Amino acid sequence: MIALSHAELDKQTITKAYARWAPVYDLVFGAVFERGRQAAIEAAERVGGRILEVGVGTGISLPHYSRDCRLCGVDISEPMLRKAQERVDEFGLGNVEGLWVMDAEQLSFPDDSFDVVVAQYVVTTVPNPEATLDEFARVLKPGGEIVLVSRVGAEAGLRRALEHWFAPAARKLGWRTEFSFERYARWAKQTAGMRLVERRAMPPLGHFSLIRFAKDGGQRATSDTVAVARHAAVRAAR
Numbered sequence: 001m002i003a004l005s006h007a008e009l010d011k012q013t014i015t016k017a018y019a020r021w022a023p024v025y026d027l028v029f030g031a032v033f034e035r036g037r038q039a040a041i042e043a044a045e046r047v048g049g050r051i052l053e054v055g056v057g058t059g060i061s062l063p064h065y066s067r068d069c070r071l072c073g074v075d076i077s078e079p080m081l082r083k084a085q086e087r088v089d090e091f092g093l094g095n096v097e098g099l100w101v102m103d104a105e106q107l108s109f110p111d112d113s114f115d116v117v118v119a120q121y122v123v124t125t126v127p128n129p130e131a132t133l134d135e136f137a138r139v140l141k142p143g144g145e146i147v148l149v150s151r152v153g154a155e156a157g158l159r160r161a162l163e164h165w166f167a168p169a170a171r172k173l174g175w176r177t178e179f180s181f182e183r184y185a186r187w188a189k190q191t192a193g194m195r196l197v198e199r200r201a202m203p204p205l206g207h208f209s210l211i212r213f214a215k216d217g218g219q220r221a222t223s224d225t226v227a228v229a230r231h232a233a234v235r236a237a238r
């Protein structure tokens, strides 16, 4: 018998959980996460080009991107992806290049493949979030961005205590409740060429955040580089 590692067991739990969620996912999580998804899409479209959605799920975001963006979607759950394919067919989304069953921690795309990597409500569900962010950075082109919408755990107080208490049950449902922002910030600090460029609180109740990281290099004029250039020009003119 082959002994499974902790991460493999964790992935089995997640896969089982999302096979159960697939038929009702849009009904339960459609509206509640809508503002976060919209903010992530707007951030991704500011960069544009070829976009990878990791943990694309039922493809709920796909029809909302501009048709000028080329989209690729991956997810570890086949039942969730089947829903995404139905959506692509229903909306005639010719800008979707493909949907693949794939593990976020081991993306089978070459280095520097995408202008943006988007992951909405995903990073806190994977067993090794930092390894997953490393993969996102690897497949991202220089000058590109990682755009996350993620749950951020409370740093102190009653909410933190409740999150820790609820953590084992949440895991069985397919997510993690306790996950500090410090982990994202530390990952960016320790990862060569990656910078944290934004954190913005998102509903419901501000328990989620839009988090953006930029990869150094490239010639892209992102809103951040434009802002820096404008600031420098104003200073030079004084």
Ligand SMILES: C[S@@+](CC[C@H](N)C(=O)[O-])C[C@H]1O[C@@H](n2cnc3c(N)ncnc32)[C@H](O)[C@@H]1O
Pocket: 011, 014, 018, 029, 033, 037, 054, 055, 056, 057, 058, 060, 061, 074, 075, 076, 077, 080, 102, 103, 104, 105, 119, 120, 121, 122, 125, 126, 127
């Ligand atoms: C909370 S759902 C989010 C779905 C969608 N992004 C949304 O906005 O509603 C999390 C998704 O991440 C997927 N997922 C979890 N672990 C994953 C992994 N290791 N690799 C790829 N996808 C994963 C799940 O199957 C599920 O579809």
